[in-house]
Amino acid sequence: MKKYFSIFKNMNVTDWILALLVIALVAYVVNLIFPPNGWMIGIVASLLLLFIAKYRRDQLIKDK
DSSP states (O other), X not given: OHHHHGGGTTOOHHHHHHHHHHXXXXXXXXXXXXXXXXXXXXXXXXXXXXXXXXXXXXXXXXXX
């Protein structure tokens, strides 16, 4: 369980704000393409993309 919560470490307020903005933007854009339930697909897709980006950022920080 500790492994899953480690994704939240090394995040500050700016990271959280940017993550929320990305989720909202992707959900909105996908909803424009696939109405009326595109927002659900957008949220899932944005969370996946944010997870990948955070994982790669953590790997770059760890390799320094």
